Amino acid sequence: MSASVEEGTGTTAPVVDPDYPVTPVPLHARKSFFSLAVVLLGFTVFTPTMLAGAALGNAFRLDGLLGVILLGSVVLGAYVAVLGWIGARTGLTTVVMARYVLGTSGSRFASLLLGGTQVGWYGVIIGTVGALTAQAFGWESYAAEATVMVLASALMCLTACYGYRGMYWVSLVSTPLILVLALWVLQRSLDEVGGWGGLADVEPGGSMTLAVAVTTVVGTFVSAGTQTPNWTRFARRGRHAVLACCIGFLVGNGLMIFFGAVGAMTFGEGDFVLVLYQLGLVGWGLFLLFGNLWKSNADTAYAFGVAGAAMFDRPSKIPFVVGGSVIGTALALLGVHEHLVDYLVLLGIFVPPLGGVIIGDFLGRWRAGMPEGAALPRVDLPVLGCYVVASALAWGSDHLAIGIPPVVGILAAAALAYVVGRARVTRGAARP
Secondary structure, three states: OEEEOOOOOOEEOOOOOOOOOOOOOOOHHHHHHHHHHHHHHHHHHOOOHHHHHHHHHOOOHHHHHHHHHHHHHHHHHHHHHHHHHHHHHHHOOHHHHHHHHOOOHHHHHHHHHHHHHHHHHHHHHHHHHHHHOOOOOOOOOOHHHHHHHHHHHHHHHHHHHHHHHHHHHHHHHHHHHHEEEEEHHHHHHHHHHHHHHHHHHHOOOOOHHHHHHHHHHHHHHHHHHOOHHHHHHOOOOOOHHHHHHHHHHHHHHHHHHHHHHHHHHOOOOHHHHHHHHHHOHHHHHHHHHHHHHHHHHHHHHHHHHHHHHHOOOOOOHHHHHHHHHHHHHHHHOOOOOOOOOHHHHHHHHHHHHHHHHHHHHHHOOOOOOOOOOOOOOOOHHHHHHHHHHHHHHHHHHHOOOOOOOHHHHHHHHHHHHHHHHHHHHHOOOOOO
């Protein structure tokens, strides 16, 4: 642990990371509701989400589309809001809470799963930035595209190193501008088909079952949403965390899915960046691209930074932010963004049950709080077993096309962990 000399004493004191990656956020460091809502809205206003909306726009008429988006957003928002509430109650990140659920060594699996997923997504986004920039300028030189990737990664990494404060200011400035631009593109899209009435008359070119459609909506952010406590732990009250999660995941994420669906229904292109390219507004397209992905990928870098700090029990997230950014950029330069998406979607089946066991175990055992210094096992095999069973059920749900896989995984994990936790409380093995 690094140290500094306290003024006037000549003694050393530990340097505390202002984001408290491995300890509870103290009350004096908590943020306002407005600040938290800005960060979470900036987190979910994410243009790649539009691609999921495009798939829905090609499969449903407008009335059915709105119902699917609402249902999926409610499921996702409810899950994230509960996790966010727990984050505010404990002041802990998701991976640190996993210590109380899976044990001190078992939680390293959670750090690897969550941190690894985010490093992969970081690489996907860096590669997307390079590819779309090259497309905008008509570059054929890979060196130019790679230069954009490296420079963009450096900017995003630096923002994440500043932590919550850096992400707040980037979100505060860019998110309103991005939403205004997206609403303008929405209006242009409606003009293309003759308004809302014309949009309602658009016939879908494909089909999709309700279960698959809702899974698509939930899956857009269920993996990243599992790490929502990374931000809601800064909330002053639990209800602030819940409301901020609803704003981010019901409003922000839902709007991005809807925008993508409308783009597909009117221009045949779900990503508004590419719609702007089609309209000849390359400059505005690049603004939307960089403004949006800058703040979203800074959040991603922050997530794997705190996961690394928890995994190796270090007081600062910065070395892990930098290291993960370097790995993610290397993956992007190797072109992994063209092949990694299916793998990350698969992780969407295995990440939600982790959030489920945290919810169930907290409600079963730790409702009075997760105390520092509590005696914890190295590996909590019963709760880990709950996670494995729930993951297997989610995987089976996906392959047998029965139910909604993320929902199956979350509910099964929460129910099993709750039962195990209450049984322990009854036996006097843990305080309620």
